Amino acid sequence: EHLKEKLEEYMVRFAKVRIVRTRKREGLIRTRLLGASLARGEVLTFLDSHCEVNVNWLPPLLNQIALNHKTIVCPMIDVIDHNHFGYEAQAGDAMRGAFDWEMYYKRIPIPPELQRADPSDPFESPVMAGGLFAVNRKWFWELGGYDPGLEIWGGEQYEISFKVWMCGGGMFDVPCSRVGHIYRKYVPYKVPSGTSLARNLKRVAETWMDEFAEYIYQRRPEYRHLSTGDISAQKELRKHLKCKDFKWFMAAVAWDVPKYYPPVEPPPAAWGEIRNVAANLCVDSKHGATGTELRLDTCVKDGSERTWSHEQLFTFGWREDIRPGEPLHTRKFCFDAISHSSPVTLYDCHGMKGNQHWSYRK
Structure with missing residues (x-):
């Protein structure tokens, strides 16, 4: 009841903020695309609704984009307790974003080769944790934005991560930028029938992962028979941008991932x-x-x-x-x-x- 008239009345005090509404439920991915299409700033910043930014969170992100406009930058994600809204720093040291071969997000240590003398310096990360990032607006659309064929939510963080690395850009996590995020125990809304995270993950795998997609299907054989929908436009985008293949991505960007999550696991002892x-x-x-x-x-x-x-x-x-x-x-x-x-x-x-x-x- 607070998201209609009361929200409109409250937001009147913020002249630079616009509320844009869709006519029907579009899901996170297509709604973000709508917002990005209406934005006029030089840099787009995407955040989840259940977030609270910390002090001086934006300048460190903008600085990295100013150095290289083909860079996607992500803040460090801290934890807001879902019960009492207490704020806690992210557990452990800064770590690189990674994935296993069931496409679960993982975190792995920064290897010595990539460690900086100053731990507050931005560092390269193969994949982002979720949907919190900033990007040059023109570069975002050069990359085709999000794949509009992805449904509701899920898999989009891999799609945008693979795409930026393979198509001439890069991605950094920025320790000096902190954003709190509420991690809920359950999803407080229903996902419409016919949509699934599995379909999204297969769509990303078929578009970007080349022969490495087989490692996913070996662990998730039920994915083999899922329909991805039409991915010809995504394949054409990849060709148009002269993107590198996924073998290059694994060798040049995510070279340390197989140490923790090998595509072919050694036999047990x-x-x-x-x-x-x-x-x-x-x-x-x-x-x-x-x-x-x-x-x-x-x-x-x-x-x-x-x-x-x-x-x-x-x-x-x-x-x-x-x-x-x-x-x-x-x-x-x-x-x-x-x-x-x-x-x-x-x-x-x-x-x-x-x-x-x-x-x-x-």
């Missing part, structure tokens, strides 16, 4: 049950919801069925972490212990060793 020989009990993941302690239970294989239970199967992978499940069907949780004396819990896998690093000695 071991898999099976974890048995305490003295007590003749097995680790069982049914007691291990995220954040709770793993416990020992009667070994299912010792029962009448003489077969392993899925809850008692674990894989010790090439990352030297331990995950529930057999090698081809592991879950996204890892054995996690904050110290040698603390209990072992299941926690979201981060792939950075540390408190999820396990050694196996025969």
Whole structure:
């Protein structure tokens, strides 16, 4: 009820702000395209609605674009708590944006070769985290803007990231620019039937990722039969801009991603049950919801069925972490212990060793 007359009345005090409304629901991507088409400034800045900018957030972004107009720049994204709106700095050090081969966004350390003497200096990033960035308006439209064939939301951050790198530009994260973002526990709106994140991701893969798209389909075979819609205009844009191929992108830009997320994963070191020989009990993941302690239970294989239970199967992978499940069907949780004396819990896998690093000695 606050988004119509009350919003219009409130915004009257801001002479430079215009409210533009669509006639029907268009989704994030096409609505951003509409806003960009009506903007008159030299630089376009895209933010989510559930954001709050910090002090002096804009000049560091504009400075980088002034140095090279073919640069897309992203602020560091801090966290606004969805319960009480408290503001917290982004966890950990500055990191590069990356992805795995199911197209989940990841963060990886800045390699020594790219580290700057001053940690506040902008640094190259293969992909952006989401939709918070600034770009020269003419360059944005030279790149074709967002692909208008992407539905509602999802995948657009990969599309714009691949495109800017492969078509003659670059992308930087800027530590001196800070923007707070509310991360919600659930999506407070319905996504119309017939639209899907999977379709968007396949559309991006088919347009930009060349033979590397196969690594996605190997992990997500259900994507193979999805329709992407007509991508001929996107293919023609790529040809017109004389964009490089995705093999170049992986070699020149995202060369450190395979170290953490290899297209072809090495085989696991071991898999099976974890048995305490003295007590003749097995680790069982049914007691291990995220954040709770793993416990020992009667070994299912010792029962009448003489077969392993899925809850008692674990894989010790090439990352030297331990995950529930057999090698081809592991879950996204890892054995996690904050110290040698603390209990072992299941926690979201981060792939950075540390408190999820396990050694196996025969």
